[in-house]
Structure formats: C-alpha cells, structure tokens
Amino acid sequence: MGAVLVDREGGAFAVATYEQRFRVWFDYPVVFTRDVFSPANPVLVQVLSRREPERRHRVAVVVDGGLGQAWPGLESEIQCYVAHHTERLTLAGPPERVPGGEVAKNDPDVVLRLQKHFQSLHLDRQSFVLILGGGAVLDAAGYAAAVTHRGLRVVRLPTTVLAQNDSGVGVKNAVNALGIKNLLGTFAPPFGVINDSAFLDSLSPRDRREGMGEAVKVALIRDAAFFAWLEAWAAALAALRPEAVATLVRRCAELHLRHIATSGDPFELGSARPLDFGHWSAHRLETLTDHALRHGEAVAIGVALDTRHSVEVGLLPAADANRVLALLERLGLPTWHPALDERDAEGRPAVLRGLADFREHLGGELTLTLLEGIGRGVETTSVSEEAILRAIAWLRRRRSAG
Ligand SMILES: NC(=O)c1ccc[n+]([C@@H]2O[C@H](COP(=O)([O-])OP(=O)(O)OC[C@H]3O[C@@H](n4cnc5c(N)ncnc54)[C@H](O)[C@@H]3O)[C@@H](O)[C@H]2O)c1
Numbered sequence: 001m002g003a004v005l006v007d008r009e010g011g012a013f014a015v016a017t018y019e020q021r022f023r024v025w026f027d028y029p030v031v032f033t034r035d036v037f038s039p040a041n042p043v044l045v046q047v048l049s050r051r052e053p054e055r056r057h058r059v060a061v062v063v064d065g066g067l068g069q070a071w072p073g074l075e076s077e078i079q080c081y082v083a084h085h086t087e088r089l090t091l092a093g094p095p096e097r098v099p100g101g102e103v104a105k106n107d108p109d110v111v112l113r114l115q116k117h118f119q120s121l122h123l124d125r126q127s128f129v130l131i132l133g134g135g136a137v138l139d140a141a142g143y144a145a146a147v148t149h150r151g152l153r154v155v156r157l158p159t160t161v162l163a164q165n166d167s168g169v170g171v172k173n174a175v176n177a178l179g180i181k182n183l184l185g186t187f188a189p190p191f192g193v194i195n196d197s198a199f200l201d202s203l204s205p206r207d208r209r210e211g212m213g214e215a216v217k218v219a220l221i222r223d224a225a226f227f228a229w230l231e232a233w234a235a236a237l238a239a240l241r242p243e244a245v246a247t248l249v250r251r252c253a254e255l256h257l258r259h260i261a262t263s264g265d266p267f268e269l270g271s272a273r274p275l276d277f278g279h280w281s282a283h284r285l286e287t288l289t290d291h292a293l294r295h296g297e298a299v300a301i302g303v304a305l306d307t308r309h310s311v312e313v314g315l316l317p318a319a320d321a322n323r324v325l326a327l328l329e330r331l332g333l334p335t336w337h338p339a340l341d342e343r344d345a346e347g348r349p350a351v352l353r354g355l356a357d358f359r360e361h362l363g364g365e366l367t368l369t370l371l372e373g374i375g376r377g378v379e380t381t382s383v384s385e386e387a388i389l390r391a392i393a394w395l396r397r398r399r400s401a402g
C-alpha cells in the first residue's frame with residue numbers, strides 16, 4: 001500500500017493509493033398500459049410498491065401545464081385513484097402544475113419552485129415524485145427531483161410520443177442554461193416508467209408527428225427491419241393512425257432501452273453518444289430558432305443532414321440517403337430550416353458551433369455517429385466541416401427542387 005516516489009529533482013513523496021471499486025445495479029420497469037388512473041388499473045400501485053409491497057407510499061405529483069389543459073379532470077382523477085388505493089398510497093400534497101414545453105427547461109425558476117414545493121411537502125429519499133408530461137417537463141422536474149436530497153424516487157408518466165419512445169424511458173434529465181441546451185443535468189434512472197397510450201390522444205398533430213423523428217433516428221443506427229417497417233407504414237403514420245403510432249412508440253422505446261442496457265456505457269462516460277445521431281446540429285438548431293423547432297423536428301433535420309453527410313464522406317450509398325429523406329418527407333417531418341444558412345459574427349455557418357458544443361459536452365475527441373448503411377451506425381472521429389457544408393447545400397437544393 002505505502003510507497004515512496006522520487007521525482008527527478010530527488011524529492012521524495014509518500015504515496016498511499018486505495019483502489020476503490022463497486023458496482024451498482026439499476027433496474028426499472030417500463031410498463032405500457034391505457035387509462036392508468038382508472039381505479040381498477042393496478043399498474044401504478046404495482047410500480048410504486050414493487051420494492052416494499054406492504055408499505056403506504058407518499059407521492060407528490062407534478063403535472064405538465066399543457067397536459068393539464070388538455071385533461072381538465074386529470075388532477076381529480078389522480079386524487080380518486082389514490083383514494084381508491086389508500087392502503088398503499090397517500091398524496092403528499094395536491095398535484096403541482098408546471099409550464100409545459102421548453103420553457104420548463106429554460107426558466108430556472110421552474111426548478112427552484114419545484115424544489116421549494118418538494119421541501120414544503122417534506123419529501124424524503126423514499127418519497128415518490130410522479131411526473132406527468134412531455135420530455136421537457138420530465139427533464140426539468142426530473143432534474144429538480146434528482147438533486148433534492150441527492151435523489152427522490154421518480155416515476156415518470158410520459159405523455160408525448162417523443163417522451164414515451166425516447167426521453168421518458170432513458171436515464172437522463174437536464175435543463176438549459178447559459179444559452180446551452182441541456183447544460184445542467186444528471187444521470188438518474190427512474191424508479192419506474194408508465195406509458196399510457198390514452199395521453200397521446202390529446203396531442204396536437206404536430207406533437208404526435210415530431211416524436212417520429214427519434215424513431216427514424218434509432219432505426220437508422222440500429223435496426224434496418226424497423227426502418228423498413230416505418231417505410232411500409234409511412235402513410236398510416238403520416239395520417240397519425242393510433243395503432244400505427246402505438247407500434248412505432250413501442251418498438252422505438254424497446255430499441256432505446258436495449259441500447260441503454262447493453263451498450264456498455266449507459267452513463268455516457270466515453271466520448272461517443274451513438275443514440276445522439278443527428279443531435280449535434282439538432283440541439284444547435286433548437287437554440288438558433290429559439291425553440292420554434294420542436295426537438296423531434298430538429299432531430300429530423302439533423303438526421304437528414306448527417307445522413308447526407310455520411311454520403312459526402314463516402315460511407316453511405318447516395319441511394320440510401322434518398323430513401324431516408326423520402327421517408328422523413330412522407331412522415332411530414334422537416335428536412336430543412338433557414339437557420340442552417342445562418343452565419344455567426346465571424347461569418348461562419350452558425351450551426352457548426354453545434355460540433356464544438358457536442359464535443360465539449362462529452363470531452364475527449366469529437367466523435368460523431370454516421371451511417372454506413374441503413375440500420376448501421378458507425379462512430380467517426382474524422383469530421384470534415386467541408387463535407388457538412390456540402391450536405392447542407394444538398395439539403396437546400398433538394399428543398400428548392402421539391
Ligand atoms: N432526457 C433525455 O434523454 C431526452 C431525450 C430526448 C429528448 N429530450 C428532451 O425532450 C424535450 C422534448 O419533449 P417533447 O417532444 O415531449 O415535447 P414537450 O415536452 O416540449 O411537449 C410539447 C407540448 O405538448 C404539451 N403536452 C404534453 N403532453 C401532452 C398531452 N398528452 N396532450 C396535450 N399536450 C401535451 C406540452 O405542454 C408542450 O406544450 C426536449 O427538451 C428534449 O431535449 C430529453
């Protein structure tokens with residue numbers, strides 16, 4: 001254990017190093033159901049009581065304001081459900097609404113207000129926070145809960161397509177700060193996730209569609225058969241047929257879950273972030289457009305860009321890129337935004353700063369996921385801005401031709 005190190009000048013230092021190592025297992029159920037607050041539906045009680053079935057659990061509830069508007073009776077439904085299961089559940093306080101959408105992540109007051117709320121309810125590390133909402137509210141309230149007492153137990157009820165198929169089933173949360181998307185956040189696996197398909201019924205067509213951007217993304221990097229399914233069902237998906245959307249959500253969530261469990265790097269300690277295919281530009285476009293673009297829409301553009309980028313660097317056949325663009329277009333997702341042409345103060349394309357932000361987030365060498373085939377993502381560290389600019393020009397030409 002003890003050692004004496006001698007430096008080049010002959011100075012001696014006593015050194016004692018203990019190699020500390022332990023493993024922590026995480027497990028959480030992701031349950032698909034319908035009408036979760038119908039009193040006879042056992043899913044929520046089962047998820048909350050899965051570790052301590054005999055106990056009566058204290059639950060605080062956070063509700064996305066947009067969701068609350070679309071479901072005016074929601075809070076009383078939750079209260080009735082808890083009253084029906086009073087031997088297992090008790091509400092720590094009345095459900096708390098927070099603004100829905102990206103404002104939840106942009107306004108630091110939302111997190112502070114929630115932390116005050118949690119404290120006023122005297123939540124402890126065994127209390128639950130049930131968060132109902134889109135990806136933005138799950139991220140902001142999840143962050144507030146993760147840093148309160150170093151982590152309250154969070155059960156997520158994602159209520160958008162994107163949140164049910166991607167953000168809500170994963171292990172991250174974040175808020176935006178200092179002009180940077182997701183600058184502050186934690187890795188905090190939830191206690192459980194419940195995807196209730198009924199919530200998707202009240203989404204605007206735009207919000208139902210945008211979540212499909214992440215499905216195209218994950219199909220492209222992981223699963224050619226899912227990509228072919230998306231092509232085959234494009235008309236039904238574009239028409240927002242509920243059974244087609246439900247299948248998309250389920251398969252996309254499965255792929256995300258499998259990646260997190262089996263990639264070997266669930267907490268992104270390395271320099272690669274394969275699930276973030278297309279995201280370096282997507283995050284930048286969200287910021288450049290002041291969030292006029294939804295995350296899934298920005299992802300669709302980012303996917304289009306890095307798909308053509310893959311062609312420009314000789315990885316992907318041009319015909320495959322045409323297939324990807326055709327699918328995005330058939331689904332009604334955007335593949336272009338004028339912000340791609342914006343210049344910064346030095347006259348450089350403003351979107352390129354996304355590369356530096358992306359590298360800075362992970363550290364190490366800039367590593368992007370590109371495509372070497374449909375269903376086959378590949379990591380690359382040789383990033384050429386010229387190739388990216390050629391890809392942007394190609395998207396612009398395609399847009400004008402269409
Ligand atoms: N943590 C992660 O791993 C991760 C992954 C992907 C995306 N995200 C984040 O998710 C956010 C995008 O989430 P989103 O696409 O769900 O959009 P969103 O959360 O911005 O919600 C969109 C709108 O829908 C409303 N809404 C939510 N549920 C509703 C319902 N059932 N009926 C009617 N309206 C409803 C919201 O109030 C909001 O106005 C982005 O901030 C993105 O960065 C996080």
Ligand SMILES: [Zn+2]
Pocket residue numbers: 166214279295299
């Ligand atoms: Zn995303």
